[in-house]
Amino acid sequence: MAAPVAPGCAVAGECAAIAAKTAFGNVLTKAVFIAPEVAQARADLTAARAALQAAQKGLQPQLGLEARAEGAASVAVLALRQPIWSAGKLRAAIVEAEAAVQQSQAALEQVQLEAGLRLIDAVGRWVETDAAARALADVLVEYDDTLAMVQRRADEGVASGSEVELVAARRASVLADIASAGAARDLARASLTSLLGAEIGGGVLEGAMAGTGAVPLPASGDLDRLVAQSPALRVADAAIARAGAGLASARADRFPTLSLVGEQQLTEGGGTGDGRVYLGLTANLGPGRAGASRIAAAQAQVEGLTAARAIKARALRDELTALDLRHRAAVDRLAAADNAISASGAVLASYRKQMAEAGSKSWQDILAATREATDARRARASAQAELVTTYWKLKAYTAGLGGL
DSSP: OOOOOOSSOOSTTSSSOOOOSSHHHHHHHHHHHTOHHHHHHHHHHHHHHHHHHHHHGGGSOEEEEEEEEETTEEEEEEEEEEEEEOTTHHHHHHHHHHHHHHHHHHHHHHHHHHHHHHHHHHHHHHHHHHHHHHHHHHHHHHHHHHHHHHHHHHHTTSSOHHHHHHHHHHHHHHHHHHHHHHHHHHHHHHHHHHHHTSOOOHHHHHHHHTTOOOOOOOOHHHHHHHHHTSHHHHHHHHHHHHHHHHHHHHHHTTSOEEEEEEEEEEOTTSOEEEEEEEEEEEOOSOOHHHHHHHHHHHHHHHHHHHHHHHHHHHHHHHHHHHHHHHHHHHHHHHHHHHHHHHHHHHHHHHHHHHHHHTOOSOHHHHHHHHHHHHHHHHHHHHHHHHHHHHHHHHHHHHHOGGGO
């Protein structure tokens, strides 16, 4: 029999927030520690440990008191019963309780990981909305310059008043987009603050966005080991172990339990009567088909959980591979967006020069170039958010919350 699991901090993050490697990681792990679902998982672990202790006491002597009437007198019988042989039933109960503790420990880690991943998603939403709002603010400067240029040309009689109005309308549209992007950014930040339980500092967010380079996944064999050691797979393994113990218990239920029993009679006057020691045999005489059905159901449960584990392992492996591909694509997208922003800026400057000096470009050309610059900046905001999200998720999966 395995040694009982002592109450305490057997799981990282059970009694205190996990210490991470960065300020951003520490913010996340502190928020994970206070998450309601994590608190529930900690309580489930405490309950599983208590159930294990109760199961272990099944091997110890059991003291009982029975009262009965014998003629006109009442007799109380104090009995001490020590199980000797149960066909493995008591042992199976302990194994099942031990597996339940292991399952609860892995479940706590899994819930913590899932809470961390949700927080990373929330950070990604804030990064994207903030970058989009700042990009539109930069674009507004371009529209201001274009409007000023068209206004000067109108004052010189080269452009019409309707052209000024059209550019002003485009600028007003950008102002509306800025207001909308600002509202989305404020909402994302409020949601992030609510999840974290505190306002997150700008320096911490900047740290989250800095250094988000490649996070190489292990080679195929190492990736399989990483998946096998993941909390989700350890939860599945413990569930299979519990089901296996349940199957052993169902099989053992067909056999009697042998116990050494010591009895002592207690009389009404407080004296003692006859005492005896004997071997007691307790048997369930009527399991019949119900017992066979219970065994079949337990066997099917083991098979079903084993199949579910294989499905979960494949899904997790696919998820990690997809995250890796998304991260690499985000790196490329960010570089492409930076190039597009640089190119569109050069085109826009050239068009303005040609319009001011030779009139060979119109304000429509400039607005078209401005739209391209806007699209490039928005693409960069999206790529940056994807980069931040996939980077920290890969770190959480491969190095745990402590590796953030």
